[in-house]
Amino acid sequence: MFAVVFLMILTGYAVAPTLAGVALIFALVGALTGVFNLADLGFMPIRIFGVMSNTVLIALPLFILMGVTLERTNIANKLLRALSIIMARTPGGLAIAVVLVGALMAASTGIVGATVVTLGLLALPVMLKQNYQPSFATGTIAATGTLGQIIPPSIALVLLGDVLSNAYQQAQLSLGIFNPKTVSVEDLFVGSLLPGLALVALYATYIFARSRIDTAAAPPAKRSDEELDLGELLTSLAPPILLIFAVLGSILAGYATPTEAAGVGACGALLMAALQRALSIETLKEICRSTLTTTAMVFFILIGASVFSLVFRGYGGDELVSGWFAHIEHAPLLAVGIVMLVIFLLGFVLDFVEITYIVIPIVGPALLAMGIDPIWLGVLIAINLQTSFLTPPFGFALFYLRGVTPPTVETVAIYKGVAPFIVLQLLLIGILVMFPALATWLPSL
Amino acid sequence: MILSVVRFFERVNELLGKSVAVLALFMALLTLLIVVLRYAFDIGSIALQESVLYMHGALIMLGLAYALQTGSHVRVDIVYTRLQPNIKRLINLCGHAFFLIPFAVLLIVYSWDYVLSSWRVLESSPEVGGIPGIYLLKSLLPLSAILLILQSLCEIARLLIEPRQAID
Numbered sequence: 001m002f003a004v005v006f007l008m009i010l011t012g013y014a015v016a017p018t019l020a021g022v023a024l025i026f027a028l029v030g031a032l033t034g035v036f037n038l039a040d041l042g043f044m045p046i047r048i049f050g051v052m053s054n055t056v057l058i059a060l061p062l063f064i065l066m067g068v069t070l071e072r073t074n075i076a077n078k079l080l081r082a083l084s085i086i087m088a089r090t091p092g093g094l095a096i097a098v099v100l101v102g103a104l105m106a107a108s109t110g111i112v113g114a115t116v117v118t119l120g121l122l123a124l125p126v127m128l129k130q131n132y133q134p135s136f137a138t139g140t141i142a143a144t145g146t147l148g149q150i151i152p153p154s155i156a157l158v159l160l161g162d163v164l165s166n167a168y169q170q171a172q173l174s175l176g177i178f179n180p181k182t183v184s185v186e187d188l189f190v191g192s193l194l195p196g197l198a199l200v201a202l203y204a205t206y207i208f209a210r211s212r213i214d215t216a217a218a219p220p221a222k223r224s225d226e227e228l229d230l231g232e233l234l235t236s237l238a239p240p241i242l243l244i245f246a247v248l249g250s251i252l253a254g255y256a257t258p259t260e261a262a263g264v265g266a267c268g269a270l271l272m273a274a275l276q277r278a279l280s281i282e283t284l285k286e287i288c289r290s291t292l293t294t295t296a297m298v299f300f301i302l303i304g305a306s307v308f309s310l311v312f313r314g315y316g317g318d319e320l321v322s323g324w325f326a327h328i329e330h331a332p333l334l335a336v337g338i339v340m341l342v343i344f345l346l347g348f349v350l351d352f353v354e355i356t357y358i359v360i361p362i363v364g365p366a367l368l369a370m371g372i373d374p375i376w377l378g379v380l381i382a383i384n385l386q387t388s389f390l391t392p393p394f395g396f397a398l399f400y401l402r403g404v405t406p407p408t409v410e411t412v413a414i415y416k417g418v419a420p421f422i423v424l425q426l427l428l429i430g431i432l433v434m435f436p437a438l439a440t441w442l443p444s445l
Numbered sequence: 446m447i448l449s450v451v452r453f454f455e456r457v458n459e460l461l462g463k464s465v466a467v468l469a470l471f472m473a474l475l476t477l478l479i480v481v482l483r484y485a486f487d488i489g490s491i492a493l494q495e496s497v498l499y500m501h502g503a504l505i506m507l508g509l510a511y512a513l514q515t516g517s518h519v520r521v522d523i524v525y526t527r528l529q530p531n532i533k534r535l536i537n538l539c540g541h542a543f544f545l546i547p548f549a550v551l552l553i554v555y556s557w558d559y560v561l562s563s564w565r566v567l568e569s570s571p572e573v574g575g576i577p578g579i580y581l582l583k584s585l586l587p588l589s590a591i592l593l594i595l596q597s598l599c600e601i602a603r604l605l606i607e608p609r610q611a612i613d
Contacts, residue, residue: 012525012533013540014518021544024551045556045586052502053582061504062476065469256480263476263497270473284470285463292466292504296512299505307548 001026001312016297019304019358023311030315040314047306051299055259056162056185061295062262063155066247066269068290070240072283073273078236079104091219092211094130095140096204098123102144103200107151107244116145116400124405131219134409136210139417142390142397143203143424149352149386151196152189153247153258155298156385159356160378161185167364168374175369183374185258191375191439192382195432199383202424210420243268298353305357312362332370333433336377339363340429343384344391352385379439380432387425390418448606451599455514458596462511468500475500495576502582506589510596513545534604541597549590549597556586 030036083097127137149156172180247265250256273279389397482488569577
């Protein structure tokens, strides 16, 4: 069933209906041959209704609205321009500016595609003009764009938190704990904060070291040809940074749920755009439309994947998986390692939404039943999913970036450029395995 | 003749899509209102919270067909971009015919009793003070499936009638 779905997805037909369609064909064939009970499909409307009425997931359209607003009204652009002017004169300064802005944008939009495309359109021409090595410049941008996965508030973490909390409850019920502990999206947000910042620090350190040692990679600007007065600098830097800190802060401090923070953040972004006179009725319509299509796209995948996993369970697939895990019950780290490898490999062909909703519901309960900390596991998975955005030839961040890079930059140069950043991400996974407290300490306070 | 029918249904989905898109704005504003009421005036309204949920439901379920029309549903295009236009057309035809439409039809079949039984008792919110309209929310399931079927029939018709333009 998995193999058929992969083949069909590779043909290039839309992923979501492929997931649902293949699953249903398997269900019908199974019913004819007597190995599948069609009555199981009766759960389909309940499952889909569950997806659409899930209150945690209401945060998604709101976060998307906020991100799209910042992107479409050029607030994100101005932020980047201001920072690059400040930092352009030191070697590697521009690249570090890209990482910092990217981290802020990642935090505010949480959409990898949006961040990569925006940075690619805005920063890449500037970097190339300053004689940055194309591979170094593109690698920095692609890697920075994927920070949106791990730095909260992130859409990936919202989805992951939703799936993990279900898996955690199942795991505890299976262990006979009928008063289960819970793990929430907030826990994941808090848990991934330090690892996310650690990754930003790793990136910046690498860029700093590389541009000192290999001066051809990131030469400083000769003289800044653009001067910005302090007032303009403040107006383009302060509002988005304030917004991000307000949204993030209210979630981290426990004042607001992610959904509330996202709603208020979206209103804040709209207000900012209106104050800067960047918000016409036409732009507003465009923002709504873009929010709708992105949201519908994500939810269709959730719906398709929920139908897929329903049929997979109907075939007894979940028992099969927990059967495999029963063999390595005494080595939870080995089990985590295997799952991480599978997710890493799946990342070559699938998007994070699909992986989250196909793999975690199936392996999650078995893993968590071994006593693994759900927050630690969630953060590990989030970093892993981020890595698979960058792994050539099928990383999604690479596709997005290729789409906005001038043809003079070779695709191979992009691949070469992201390689060191993938190593940094794997390094972070290693650090997390050795020091789980990096993820679990903050939520335990 | 067929083309004008196709255009009509596409127009329906387009208008519907653009209308529900505005709900995203209202969701954000209502959420702001909920937060302000709760923190500034200590008023919590379940009905208000549920109205955000209703908008959210309408946004996704009625937006699916519009997203199909605008080609927004992601595909893995590693192989796809290198294929001949004819093969691309075949892939889309088969996809609509064997995956999307059967899924939507089965969704209608299996959600029929589910929705009907909700209508029969005019199912209300499980929360006290909630909106008494769960049956409406559940009706979005078959409604969304009908819109998806209409839109994919339109796509199929276009793929067959105007083979040149239908593939970018």
